[in-house]
Amino acid sequence: MMKTYAELLDIATKRKGEEFLADHLTVSEVSLADLTDDRILSEFSRGVFQAGFSWKVIDNKWPGFEEAFERFDIARNAFMSDEDLDRHLANKAIVRNAQKILSIRDNAIFLSDLAQAHGSAASFFAAWPSTDAVGLYDLIKTRGSRLGGMTGPYSLRRLGYDGVIFSKSVVSALNMAGAVDGAVTSKTAMRKAQEAINTWAEESGQPHAVISRVLAFSVPD
CATH class of the missing domain: 1.10.1220 (Arc Repressor Mutant)
Incomplete structure (x- = not known):
């Protein structure tokens, strides 16, 4: 029982x-519905870079990430070019992991697709019921990049999702x-x-x- x-x-x-x-x-006092989608991309990216790495190091470097990725502007990062990737890989202000950097591009595309279909990615996530958090975790794992395991759920929790x-x-x-x-x-x-x-x-x-x-x-x- x-x-x-x-x-x-x-x-x-x-x-x-x-x-x-x-x-x-x-x-959490954070309201997902009030966030802009660049803040979601930022938090997803922080979670991706923290996975398997020192969280303190990533937190200390985060201002450099914000600058390098233009405050995680969705449209700009969705069109990350090979030249952009080379520039990021030469930037000592961030952690230079090619696959994780490319996940920023892929997740920008993912969030852009949600925004086109639902007005904003933030409103989509905010409307997803807590009674089906596992469904949301499966969706971001499937459609996002490197958001499986604990990375996606912890990122959503920090963004204010009640899961x-x-x-x-x-x-x-x-x-x-x-x-x-x-x-x-x-x-x-x-x-x-x-x-x-x-x-x-x-x-x-x-x-x-x-x-x-x-x-x-x-x-x-």
Whole structure:
């Protein structure tokens, strides 16, 4: 039998304490719908470059990235030329990884396509229901570049999307709670996990991002 949200919250509270949870169960104040698409490309790109690299180094270099890629203007980066790529590869202000640089072009094209179909990529993402976050993660993995794994979901979370993050702790908690049995990698397992998150959201009235954190805090680090 699957644990209730109240039971999970009680476990997390006993592990971390009420004061800790009060400080960490906050919802992002970022409104996806209010963002411009260049900010989405910027955050996707930051996530791509952080993957497998020091986040601190990327954060320190990010002003250089913003300048090099013209504040991640969608149209400009969608038409990145070979000459542009050569220029970026010679730019010591950024991390010079050709495949990751090309992902900026590919994701600019992806976001441009969404904007043409929906007015803006931001409005498209903002309208996608949290009850189907796994569907959105699959879409950005399939249509975007290097946005699979944790890169896309964490980027969307930082942009204000209210979705669960299937971190190791969250997956461990989903197993402990009786929501899944084993890894959450297949589409079937991800759908089952999403259904559990939706059930807890209906029970508690809490955002999915909060439920995700409660799960993470309910198991050993």
